[in-house]
Amino acid sequence: MRWCARCVLPDTRPGIVIGDDGVCNACRTHGLRPEVDWAERARAFGRLCESVRSDGPGYDALIPVSGGKDSHWQVLTCLEHGLKPLCVTWRPPGRTALGQANLDNLVRLGVDHIDFTVNPDVESRFMLAAFRRFGTPGLPMHMAIFGIPLAMALRMSIPLVVWGENSALEYGSPDGLHMGERLTSGWLARHGVMHGTTAEDWIGSEGLSARDLTPYFGPSPDDLEAKGLRAVFLGWYFPWDPEAVRRVASGSGFSASADGARTGFYDYADVDDEFIAVHHWLKWYKFGFTRTFDNLSLEIRNGRMTRGEALAEIARRGDEMPREDIEAASAFMRISPEEFFRIAERFRNPDVWTRHDGRWTIPDFIVPDWEWT
Template sequence: MRWCSRCVLPDTRPGIVLDDAGVCTACRTHAARPQVDWGDRARRFAALCDEVRGSGPGYDVLIPVSGGKDSHWQVLTCLEHGLRPLCVTWRPPGRTALGRRNLENLIALGVDHMDVSIAPDVERRFTLAAMERFGTPGLPMHMAIFNIPLNLAVRLSIPLVVWGENSATEYGSEDGRHMGVRLTSGWLERYGVMHGTTAADWVGERGLTARELTPYTGPEPDALEASGVRAVFLGWFFPWDPQRMRDVAQAHGFTPREGGAATGLYDYADVDDAFISVHHWLKWYKFGFTRTFDNLSLEIRIGRITRGDAVTSIRQRGDDTPRADIAAMSEFLGISTARFYDMAERFRNPDVWQWDGERWWIPDFLVPQWEWT
């Protein structure tokens, strides 16, 4: 493993490449932000809103939402531009009470809303199959949150879909692709956390049928415009800062999590789903870092902390395995926690980890004298 000389991300993170100076693509991309004409991009979004406003039979824009701080900011931005939104949520099987309250608060901002639930047995089998094949229990979640909104936009003739940040822009791209304004098939394949699969690739796994996988089956993103739908990233038009989103959301009734973050650094992110921490934690086995490293790296780029501060924070936090959430997900999947850990172990990356006869450890780890458990 090699670590970025500016932030605390390793080159094992998918999409990250270190240049000759040891700086990662995410840091290089973020450093170029001051050169972006954000005023021009804001005017482009206003022009797009003028174009779609009133052009559909009912709604001007469809906004995929979870109820989190980003969702609040997306909705408020669209409302401020005079758009009539339909908000759509894939209901996570591990929805938290806080997530439900925040979603209700978002709806109270003045929007129509659909909460889409998938049959629990289908989600259970699909999630278990994704964990077995890729060690990625969040794969069905991502397949649902991308395809359900796009299907509805096409069927209801909604001319615009507004997503949040573009992760290709946030973390960089070695060839510059997928960093534009539109969600494309190539972006989904690279950044959609679906391992390049579609719903059709899961037919037969744990008895799943094509009919059961209907909620996960969507239109081809590259063909959307032919049907009159444009899907764009709001983060292309406006600079993305999680604390700025938090401040705007809180001013309109959003509530962070009491007692600290469920996963990573922020107590105002990943608050709606008790299982999301498990999805993030598996990066530890696969790539040798966790959600905390992502969050701290962003704080370094924004300039709120130094790299030394971040390393100290990681050392102080120590092991952050979400044991309670792993137990809850295991119960949902109908398996023991021992079996879950056995499955996770299958995806421990031998190019990152070494076994010394008693324990696994990572050579040249970012934090010296880390306590390996």
């Protein structure tokens, strides 16, 4: 493993490339922000909104939302530009009370909203199939998050889909600068966390039929564009910063967690789903880092934390295993926690981990005196 000399991300993170200077591509991309003409990009978004805005019946834009801080920012920005949006949510099976409260608050901002629930039995079997095949129970989540809103936009002839941040830009992608504005099929293939699969590839897994998987058969972004629909990232037009977005959302009634961060460093991110911590924690087995490393790297790039302070925070947190969430996710997938760990162990990366004195360790870990448990 190599670690970025500026942030705290390793080159095992998908999309991260560390250059000869020891700095990762995510940090280099962020360093180019001052060169961006943000005023012109804001005007470009205004022109885009003007091109789709209509005084007649129908929706000008569709906004995929969870109810989180980014969702509030997307909705507020679209409303400020005079759009009539339809908001669409894939309802997570582990939705939290706080997540529901924030989603209700978002709807009260003045939007129409569809809360799409997948058959829990289908979702349970799909999660287990994905976990067993790829070590990621979050794959159905990503397939639903991207597929359901795009399908809705196509079927309702909505001309614009407005996503929030572009994770390829924020968390690292060798080609992120060339894939910054639109969500395309190429973007989904590289950054959609679906391991290059479509719903069709899961027919027969855990007894799932094509009819069972209907909600996951979404159109590709290229199909949308062929119909004259565009899917864009708001973070291309306006500088995305989690703390700045949180302030905007909080000013409109969004609430952070009163019990601290559910996963990672931010107490206002990933607060809507009790299973998301499991998805993020499995990065530890596969890549040797967790959601906290992502968050702290953003804090470093935005000048709110030094690398030394980030390393101290990582050391202070120690083992971040979300035990209660693992138990809840295991129960939903109808397996025991013991079976969960047996499956997870199959995906422990031998290029990252070494067995030493009966314990798994990461050689040359970024925190030298890490307490391995």
